[in-house]
Amino acid sequence: MLYIGQQPKERTIEDYARYVNPGRVAVYRAMGINFVPGRREGVWLWDVGSGHRVLNCRTSGGVFNLGHRPPRVVEAVKQALDELDVGDHMLMSEMRAVLGLRLAELTPGDIQYTTLSPGGAEAIDVAIKLARGYTRRPKVISVRKGYHGHTGFALAAGEDVFRAHFGPMPPGFLKVPFGDADALEEAVDEETAAVIIETIPATAGILIPPDDYYPRVREICDRAGAVLILDEVQAGLGRTGRMWAIEEWDVVPDVLVIGKGLSGGVYPMSATCHRPHLDRFFQENPFVHLSSFGGAALGCVAALAMLDQITEPGFLEHVRAMGERFAQGFADLKTRYPIVAGVRQRGLMIGFDLVDDRLGPLMSIALFQNGVLAVFADYRPSTLQILPPLIIQPDEVDFVLSALDRSLTLLSRMDLESLPELPLPISS
Ligand SMILES: Cc1ncc(COP(=O)(O)O)c(C=O)c1O
The missing domain is CATH 3.40.640.10 (Type I PLP-dependent aspartate aminotransferase-like (Major domain))
Structure with missing residues (x-):
C-alpha cells in the first residue's frame, strides 16, 4: 500500500495531536477509542494499527451510502x-x-x-x-x-x-x-x-x-x-x-x-x-x-x-428489504432489553432509542468493541443513529443485530448512576 499504514499508528496519533487537532485526540482517548481508519472496502473499515475491523453504520451520515470505494x-x-x-x-x-x-x-x-x-x-x-x-x-x-x-x-x-x-x-x-x-x-x-x-x-x-x-x-x-x-x-x-x-x-x-x-x-x-x-x-x-x-x-x-x-432496478427494493430485516431484529431486541425505548426508522435511516442519554455514547463504545461503528445523535444522545451502507447484505445486517445484542447485554448490567457525562456535542 502506498498511503495506508506507512508509519506506526502511534506516530500518526501523536502528529495528529501535535499538528491537527489535540482536542479531538483527547476526547477519543477518554472514550477509549484510538481508531485510525486504514483499509476500507464495502461496508468495512479496518484500524490501521491493530487491524480491528468495524462494519460502518455511521457512513459519515450517508457519504458511504454505496460502501467504501464503490x-x-x-x-x-x-x-x-x-x-x-x-x-x-x-x-x-x-x-x-x-x-x-x-x-x-x-x-x-x-x-x-x-x-x-x-x-x-x-x-x-x-x-x-x-x-x-x-x-x-x-x-x-x-x-x-x-x-x-x-x-x-x-x-x-x-x-x-x-x-x-x-x-x-x-x-x-x-x-x-x-x-x-x-x-x-x-x-x-x-x-x-x-x-x-x-x-x-x-x-x-x-x-x-x-x-x-x-x-x-x-x-x-x-x-x-x-x-x-x-x-x-x-x-x-x-x-x-x-x-x-x-x-x-x-x-x-x-x-x-x-x-x-x-x-x-x-x-x-x-x-x-x-x-x-x-x-x-x-x-x-x-x-x-x-x-x-x-x-x-x-x-x-x-x-x-x-x-x-x-437508480438500477432493485436498488431501492434492496434498501427496503434490509430495513425490514433490521426492523424485525429490533422488535426482538426490544422485547428482551428494557433499556431499549423504541425505534424510529425509514428504510436504512434508523434512530435506535435507549432509555437514558448516557446510554447512547456508551452504546457507541460497546458497539465499536463488538465490530460496529455507529454514533449517537448529538442533540439526543439517547438515540443511536444506525446508518449502514445501502449495499449492506442480509448476513451483515445480522452481524449488526448480534453486535447490538451483545452490547445491550453489557449495558444492561451497568449501574447508570455511577456513569460519567461525556463532552457533547462531538459528532455530526
Ligand atoms: C442534514 C445535513 N445538512 C447539511 C450538512 C452539512 O454537510 P457538510 O458536512 O458536507 O457541509 C450535514 C452534515 O452532516 C447534514 O447532516
Whole structure:
C-alpha cells in the first residue's frame, strides 16, 4: 500500500495531536477509542494499527451510502483522470450539463436547475441566498435541533450550541419546533424568505413528523410566498428506501439540497436543486454565486456513476428489504432489553432509542468493541443513529443485530448512576 499504514499508528496519533487537532485526540482517548481508519472496502473499515475491523453504520451520515470505494464510482473517476480535472467554474461545463439534466430527471416535481458545491453546508448557503435573493425578504425559519452544517447561513439556521462561540449571527433567523405546523404557521409571514427543514432531522435523533406536517408546511409556504427548502443531505438518495425522503408525504419543495452520498465518497460534491420560477434571480444575476471547486468535473463523473447505481432496478427494493430485516431484529431486541425505548426508522435511516442519554455514547463504545461503528445523535444522545451502507447484505445486517445484542447485554448490567457525562456535542 502506498498511503495506508506507512508509519506506526502511534506516530500518526501523536502528529495528529501535535499538528491537527489535540482536542479531538483527547476526547477519543477518554472514550477509549484510538481508531485510525486504514483499509476500507464495502461496508468495512479496518484500524490501521491493530487491524480491528468495524462494519460502518455511521457512513459519515450517508457519504458511504454505496460502501467504501464503490467499484463503479472508483473506476469512473480513474478513467476520468485520464481526461479531466476540476474544470474552470466560471466557464460552461459538459459534465455539469450532463449531471444537471440527470438531477432534473430524478428530483421531485418540476425541479430543474442545479447549483453544485463541494459540501453540504455550502449547498445550504446557496439555497438560503437564492431564497433571499428571489423574495427580497429577510426572515429564514428553521426548526429547533436542525443541523445544516457549519458555514455562514447554514450555521445561522442550525442549533445554538454550534453558534455560541462565534458572536452575532446574521439577523432574520428564527426557529420553531419540528413537526409543529401550528407553530410554523404562526411564525411565517410576508417577511419570510424561506422555511428550511431536514426532511427527517438526523442530528436531532431521526425524527418522523406527523402525517399531515409536510402538506401543511407546503400550504403555509405557498400562502405566504415563502420558499420551502428541504435538506436531504442525509435523508436523500435512497437512504429511506425511496429516492427522496419527502416522497412519502407527496410534497415538492422549491429547493432540494443534497450532498454526502452524492459522489460515492470519493470526491466532494453537493447540489442545490431548484424549481424554475426561482431561477429568475440567477438569470438576473448569473455570477452572483461562485465556487472554484463547486461542480468539479471529476465530482460530476463520480456523481453520475453513483446515480446510475442507485437508480438500477432493485436498488431501492434492496434498501427496503434490509430495513425490514433490521426492523424485525429490533422488535426482538426490544422485547428482551428494557433499556431499549423504541425505534424510529425509514428504510436504512434508523434512530435506535435507549432509555437514558448516557446510554447512547456508551452504546457507541460497546458497539465499536463488538465490530460496529455507529454514533449517537448529538442533540439526543439517547438515540443511536444506525446508518449502514445501502449495499449492506442480509448476513451483515445480522452481524449488526448480534453486535447490538451483545452490547445491550453489557449495558444492561451497568449501574447508570455511577456513569460519567461525556463532552457533547462531538459528532455530526
Ligand atoms: C442534514 C445535513 N445538512 C447539511 C450538512 C452539512 O454537510 P457538510 O458536512 O458536507 O457541509 C450535514 C452534515 O452532516 C447534514 O447532516
